Amino acid sequence: MQAAAGEIEAALDMLLPRQPGPEAPLFEAMRHAALGGGKRLRPFLTIQCGRLFDVGMAQLRQVGSAIECVHVYSLVHDDLPAMDNDDLRHGKPTVHCAFDEATAILAGDALLTFAFGLLVRPDTHADPFVRCELIARLAAAAGARGMVGGQMMDLRADTYDHTIETVTRLQRLKTGALIAFACEAGGLMAKASPRAMSALNGFAHDLGLAFQITDDLLDVNGEEGRMGKAARKDKGAGKATVVEILGPERARDQARRLAAQAMHHLDLFDERADLLRAVAEFAVERDH
Amino acid sequence: MQAAAGEIEAALDMLLPRQPGPEAPLFEAMRHAALGGGKRLRPFLTIQCGRLFDVGMAQLRQVGSAIECVHVYSLVHDDLPAMDNDDLRHGKPTVHCAFDEATAILAGDALLTFAFGLLVRPDTHADPFVRCELIARLAAAAGARGMVGGQMMDLRADTYDHTIETVTRLQRLKTGALIAFACEAGGLMAKASPRAMSALNGFAHDLGLAFQITDDLLDVNGEEGRMGKAARKDKGAGKATVVEILGPERARDQARRLAAQAMHHLDLFDERADLLRAVAEFAVERDH
Numbered sequence: 001m002q003a004a005a006g007e008i009e010a011a012l013d014m015l016l017p018r019q020p021g022p023e024a025p026l027f028e029a030m031r032h033a034a035l036g037g038g039k040r041l042r043p044f045l046t047i048q049c050g051r052l053f054d055v056g057m058a059q060l061r062q063v064g065s066a067i068e069c070v071h072v073y074s075l076v077h078d079d080l081p082a083m084d085n086d087d088l089r090h091g092k093p094t095v096h097c098a099f100d101e102a103t104a105i106l107a108g109d110a111l112l113t114f115a116f117g118l119l120v121r122p123d124t125h126a127d128p129f130v131r132c133e134l135i136a137r138l139a140a141a142a143g144a145r146g147m148v149g150g151q152m153m154d155l156r157a158d159t160y161d162h163t164i165e166t167v168t169r170l171q172r173l174k175t176g177a178l179i180a181f182a183c184e185a186g187g188l189m190a191k192a193s194p195r196a197m198s199a200l201n202g203f204a205h206d207l208g209l210a211f212q213i214t215d216d217l218l219d220v221n222g223e224e225g226r227m228g229k230a231a232r233k234d235k236g237a238g239k240a241t242v243v244e245i246l247g248p249e250r251a252r253d254q255a256r257r258l259a260a261q262a263m264h265h266l267d268l269f270d271e272r273a274d275l276l277r278a279v280a281e282f283a284v285e286r287d288h
Numbered sequence: 289m290q291a292a293a294g295e296i297e298a299a300l301d302m303l304l305p306r307q308p309g310p311e312a313p314l315f316e317a318m319r320h321a322a323l324g325g326g327k328r329l330r331p332f333l334t335i336q337c338g339r340l341f342d343v344g345m346a347q348l349r350q351v352g353s354a355i356e357c358v359h360v361y362s363l364v365h366d367d368l369p370a371m372d373n374d375d376l377r378h379g380k381p382t383v384h385c386a387f388d389e390a391t392a393i394l395a396g397d398a399l400l401t402f403a404f405g406l407l408v409r410p411d412t413h414a415d416p417f418v419r420c421e422l423i424a425r426l427a428a429a430a431g432a433r434g435m436v437g438g439q440m441m442d443l444r445a446d447t448y449d450h451t452i453e454t455v456t457r458l459q460r461l462k463t464g465a466l467i468a469f470a471c472e473a474g475g476l477m478a479k480a481s482p483r484a485m486s487a488l489n490g491f492a493h494d495l496g497l498a499f500q501i502t503d504d505l506l507d508v509n510g511e512e513g514r515m516g517k518a519a520r521k522d523k524g525a526g527k528a529t530v531v532e533i534l535g536p537e538r539a540r541d542q543a544r545r546l547a548a549q550a551m552h553h554l555d556l557f558d559e560r561a562d563l564l565r566a567v568a569e570f571a572v573e574r575d576h
Contacts, residue, residue, distance in 0.1 A: 103443075
């Protein structure tokens, strides 16, 4: 994962534009948000899932970079005072603190737009049908019926009962949809079989939820320094999490079950899926 | 234009999703922003430019709707307290006033994402190459080197000298790029010749600037009621406009010159361009 993170960092550094002039802070804010931090889980998944089908590395890096831009834009907007009001992200000031709120709103907007512009480039995939398929799936995963809908549901967490069903739906929308797209993108680029695509989708959703539960456990137990962001935030804000409903111990069991289930989805793939199997284990055993 | 506005209103009403549940306000906010107001200049241009080449009406309406969603998202974010801090838009409370800031940020994000999802749909155009071309041009027109860059330049209008060059560049980015895409989209869908595409681009940029200057003149002279938004706002905030530099009279002359020039670009088209010619005239003679 560290190797992939390094490659994605370099790719983003190369791809993200710079520009002098009065709008320069916009470009700096986009780079501030996208560079120098993050696990790069989504592009890692895109690369590893694409490798199952021998998709070219340069193409996977480009699609992974686009997906990471969408993830980063969502963090920039999520951190805004009107949303989660966070000052720290990956151990650095959030964009609205390092710049200002208006610049953070615009930098998020520009990163989202940039992601679509990246996916549509001919060097992303030679077949325009595949590029359209990637764009359609990203729009669905990131939009009102995906990630943005999940953020809305999260903001209004005080308006509904927190049950395992509502919280699972929240996570599927808020983080699951984009993680699923990150995995499926690798298969889409190879025109993988419906059976393989369905395995990737199942893997992604179980992995995503396992990751999220572990994040929430770390948020309850974690120290701020190690996390690079304010810990215990979710509890204070009364956010809807699996940990809140099941308690830490049953939540950890549930995360382990999900990780095992995620691995099970990979049974139809050969040893090229070993890193994906390892990441399912890492999802629940990590301490940051 | 009124007929086209009615058609776009109906198309948006049909296309924009509704959803019950905790995230319902997101869907309501998207509809609040997109429905019930606005000249619908951009989709009108897409429809009229597409008709020059006999592109199908349903496809033009869909592309026009996507472009209008991008325009609307930019207004929702532009109206936020951290940006222009406007309470009124098309005679209605702005999204952050009718809902709240967080919902307005997310509704804008979702409208932008929705626009790309619309353009990529197979019923937008049968040829995926054309759909990719539309998406690539929209991403360029709306992103950091287009509309969002223009908004950034506008926010930082106190950091550079206001000359006819800087102000023209600001307008080209902030509104010109999306208006140009709205016109070019009609040609792209018909795989129009480079000569026709260049005429559409020239027409769009002259028209866009003429429209903007007239907007700024109305902003100086206009009454709040007729405009449906707070008038005289730009002057108070010291925004960079052509009117500020040339004064109202020379600015009006300049707008008329631009409108004539815009019409000139249409010389290679037949009487099917008559409505576009009329809109160039309307751009400078309107009182709202």
